[in-house]
Amino acid sequence: MSFKTIEYKYGKIKIIDQSKLPDKLEYLYISNIKDLRQAIRRLSVRGAPALGACAELGVYLGIRDFKGNDYGSFIRKLKKVSGYLASSRPTARNLFWGIERVSNIAFKNKGLSVGTIKALILEEALNIINEDKESCRNIGRYGASLIKNNDGILTICNAGILATCGYGTVLGVLYRAKEKGKIFKVYISETRPLLQGARLSAWELKKKGIDALVICDNTAAALMQQGKVSLVIAGADRVALNGDTANKIGTYNLAILCKYHNIPFYIAAPASTFDLSLRSGKDIIVEEREPKEVSTLLFKREISPKGIKVMNPAFDVTGHRLITAIITDYGIIRSPLDKNIRKILC
Amino acid sequence: MSFKTIEYKYGKIKIIDQSKLPDKLEYLYISNIKDLRQAIRRLSVRGAPALGACAELGVYLGIRDFKGNDYGSFIRKLKKVSGYLASSRPTARNLFWGIERVSNIAFKNKGLSVGTIKALILEEALNIINEDKESCRNIGRYGASLIKNNDGILTICNAGILATCGYGTVLGVLYRAKEKGKIFKVYISETRPLLQGARLSAWELKKKGIDALVICDNTAAALMQQGKVSLVIAGADRVALNGDTANKIGTYNLAILCKYHNIPFYIAAPASTFDLSLRSGKDIIVEEREPKEVSTLLFKREISPKGIKVMNPAFDVTGHRLITAIITDYGIIRSPLDKNIRKILC
Numbered sequence: 001m002s003f004k005t006i007e008y009k010y011g012k013i014k015i016i017d018q019s020k021l022p023d024k025l026e027y028l029y030i031s032n033i034k035d036l037r038q039a040i041r042r043l044s045v046r047g048a049p050a051l052g053a054c055a056e057l058g059v060y061l062g063i064r065d066f067k068g069n070d071y072g073s074f075i076r077k078l079k080k081v082s083g084y085l086a087s088s089r090p091t092a093r094n095l096f097w098g099i100e101r102v103s104n105i106a107f108k109n110k111g112l113s114v115g116t117i118k119a120l121i122l123e124e125a126l127n128i129i130n131e132d133k134e135s136c137r138n139i140g141r142y143g144a145s146l147i148k149n150n151d152g153i154l155t156i157c158n159a160g161i162l163a164t165c166g167y168g169t170v171l172g173v174l175y176r177a178k179e180k181g182k183i184f185k186v187y188i189s190e191t192r193p194l195l196q197g198a199r200l201s202a203w204e205l206k207k208k209g210i211d212a213l214v215i216c217d218n219t220a221a222a223l224m225q226q227g228k229v230s231l232v233i234a235g236a237d238r239v240a241l242n243g244d245t246a247n248k249i250g251t252y253n254l255a256i257l258c259k260y261h262n263i264p265f266y267i268a269a270p271a272s273t274f275d276l277s278l279r280s281g282k283d284i285i286v287e288e289r290e291p292k293e294v295s296t297l298l299f300k301r302e303i304s305p306k307g308i309k310v311m312n313p314a315f316d317v318t319g320h321r322l323i324t325a326i327i328t329d330y331g332i333i334r335s336p337l338d339k340n341i342r343k344i345l346c
Numbered sequence: 347m348s349f350k351t352i353e354y355k356y357g358k359i360k361i362i363d364q365s366k367l368p369d370k371l372e373y374l375y376i377s378n379i380k381d382l383r384q385a386i387r388r389l390s391v392r393g394a395p396a397l398g399a400c401a402e403l404g405v406y407l408g409i410r411d412f413k414g415n416d417y418g419s420f421i422r423k424l425k426k427v428s429g430y431l432a433s434s435r436p437t438a439r440n441l442f443w444g445i446e447r448v449s450n451i452a453f454k455n456k457g458l459s460v461g462t463i464k465a466l467i468l469e470e471a472l473n474i475i476n477e478d479k480e481s482c483r484n485i486g487r488y489g490a491s492l493i494k495n496n497d498g499i500l501t502i503c504n505a506g507i508l509a510t511c512g513y514g515t516v517l518g519v520l521y522r523a524k525e526k527g528k529i530f531k532v533y534i535s536e537t538r539p540l541l542q543g544a545r546l547s548a549w550e551l552k553k554k555g556i557d558a559l560v561i562c563d564n565t566a567a568a569l570m571q572q573g574k575v576s577l578v579i580a581g582a583d584r585v586a587l588n589g590d591t592a593n594k595i596g597t598y599n600l601a602i603l604c605k606y607h608n609i610p611f612y613i614a615a616p617a618s619t620f621d622l623s624l625r626s627g628k629d630i631i632v633e634e635r636e637p638k639e640v641s642t643l644l645f646k647r648e649i650s651p652k653g654i655k656v657m658n659p660a661f662d663v664t665g666h667r668l669i670t671a672i673i674t675d676y677g678i679i680r681s682p683l684d685k686n687i688r689k690i691l692c
Contacts, residue, residue, distance in 0.1 A: 022650065022651040023648075187657075190538070190640070190649070191564070192536070192538060192562040192563065192564055193562050195649050198640075198641075198649045198650045198654075199649055199650065202650045202651055202654045203650075203651045206651050206653070206654060212654070212655070213654075213655040213656065213657055214640060214641065214650055214654055214655070214656050214657075215640070215656070215657050216538040216539050216563070216595065216596075216640055216658070217538065217562070217563050217564045217596075218537070218538060218563045218594075218595045218596030218599060219595055219596075219657060219658075219659060219662075220599065221596075221598045221599035221602055221662065222595060222598055222599075222659055222662040222663075223657075225598065225662070225663075248564075249562065249564045249565055249568060250562075250563075250564030250565075250567075252567045252568055252571065253564060253566065253567035253568075253599070253603065256567055256602060256603055256606045257599065257602055259606070260602045260605070260606065294536070294544075294560060294561070294562055295544075295560065297643035297644065297646070297647065298643065298647065298649075300643070300646070300647060301643065301644065301646060301647075302369075303536070303541050303544045303545055303644075304368065304544045304545065304548045304549075304560055305368040305548055305549045305552050307552070308544075308548045308552060308558070308559075308560055309558070309559040309560070310559065310560050310561070311533075311559055311560075311561050311565060311569075312562070312565075313565060313568060316565075316567065316568040316571070317568075317571075
């Protein structure tokens with residue numbers, strides 16, 4: 001495939017405007033943090049790992065025009081920029097991880113000139129793009145071992161090339177399995193309200209020539225009842241120390257359906273999605289998004305009568321006991337997750 | 347509310363065109379079975395009890411212009427008409443029940459003139475409208491006893507005034523509870539692909555002044571996790587002798603979520619929805635509808651890349667063990683359903 005989710009080019013962050021897919025493949029060229037924050041808020045760029053990379057590049061955009069060489073003022077500016085970007089979306093751990101990662105460069109290099117620190121921040125931000133691709137490749141390698149010929153694999157939302165700096169986490173597992181010659185079928189849960197499954201995953205999987213089929217979110221249980229689903233793999237926006245996992249709304253639903261039908265339920269996510277400061281998922285903040293996402297069809301046609309109330313939580317939290325294993329770039333972490341995450345990631 | 351779902355007026359079946367709601371309240375005036383079959387197929391009229399009434403009136407439309415007084419020819423015509431209407435949709439039991447009910451009038455009155463039989467068929471067809479309203483009132487009365495103050499009630503699709511000849515089954519329970527002064531909150535699962543929850547139930551409940559809130563289908567599990575759902579009530583398209591129940595796709599999903607969260611899961615349906623000739627739900631035919639319902643947003647905007655494959659089963663089947671009780675017009679049938687349905691309905 002000939003597209004890149006995120007690039008840094010001629011002083012701008014170049015991202016695919018994912019809100020336009022699959023109708024149009026259009027790019028946004030972002031040169032300031034206000035535009036970046038807006039692009040993140042309206043999901044022109046989304047997916048936890050992609051947000052991590054955008055946040056790092058964003059911090060650089062925010063500080064690169066800082067004048068002077070006063071370290072204290074520079075750090076104040078850095079914190080202001082970081083706070084501004086961090087306020088774009090609350091749930092995906094990678095966004096904060098990315099900001100902390102580049103901020104630490106500034107803290108660790110206090111003795112250097114502000115100009116040098118800026119350059120180091122840019123270097124770190126550029127590194128993440130390659131690192132994230134490498135992480136995805138590793139997740140793909142580990143995860144592909146879980147896929148057998150003739151499996152039916154159900155997924156939700158988009159944890160693919162578009163959600164990362166390339167290759168994808170959940171879809172990376174499928175791409176790797178295909179590279180290894182495995183034959184399988186993918187069921188894409190469309191993922192209301194914004195249909196990242198039907199729009200984005202369907203687009204990617206079709207381009208990659210993978211046998212895929214879109215279903216309404218309501219259909220997963222019936223497919224499992226019919227024996228068509230061998231495993232479910234979902235992405236993650238934040239994983240707590242005990243393995244509780246926040247991901248796109250509907251993920252917890254799928255995990256319960258798997259438990260009932262005795263089907264393995266996997267999460268695929270890089271280490272950067274783990275928030276080891278959280279003992280459990282209870283403290284994960286779930287973003288509530290605007291009612292219009294639910295009460296309209298992609299902001300076009302109104303569905304419901306005027307003035308109807310709506311709830312629109314963007315994520316849910318799946319308890320670790322429902323998760324068979326988490327496929328990470330450091331290997332597959334199997335249950336009991338509340339013990340094994342520590343062993344591998346701490 | 348000042349609308350009627352189905353009426354027979356000046357020789358025509360007058361129905362609300364439900365595909366236009368909630369944008370417009372428009373009526374269709376149907377005078378032949380071809381138009382009726384099309385209205386049923388494209389869901390201008392839907393809901394199992396409403397389909398029963400339409401089928402009865404439809405049989406009359408189909409035979410009323412029969413010329414002559416030859417009973418044998420008349421019966422052949424009746425069977426042709428019945429077969430044609432029966433081929434509109436396969437799952438809702440009431441459609442077939444309605445056709446059988448009026449056909450039996452012809453079989454039982456062999457000795458009478460064809461003209462008299464026609465008139466008896468019309469009478470029977472008109473009776474059903476009142477009978478169905480009465481059934482709904484009974485369901486409402488029985489069901490309201492299950493609702494307590496401050497309950498959060500989740501429902502799917504539309505089993506309301508629009509799905510019946512008036513008052514509704516599931517929503518009838520809520521209307522009755524409100525009449526009794528109970529205070530509660532309703533969560534409406536939007537019900538992709540055609541959004542009968544977000545469009546039709548939201549419209550009805552808002553008109554009735556009931557505190558209601560639309561959620562994406564994916565959100566039900568998270569709401570239950572948060573303790574917001576006290577019970578789920580769903581309608582039915584066909585109930586087998588053992589209590590296995592076909593209803594709108596997503597119902598089985600909700601039943602599993604209820605089981606996991608230890609929440610009562612009720613079905614509300616009149617006796618006419620029971621198919622006592624089926625020992626279990628295994629033999630219920632689930633209608634697969636056209637891919638466009640899923641791959642577009644209400645036939646307007648394409649969601650997915652061109653050529654993507656889609657599955658679109660309109661119903662699923664919930665095993666009787668997941669159902670706490672069925673609220674019928676003959677009383678509440680509690681589990682074990684495979685024993686108790688026989689006792690009350692056979």
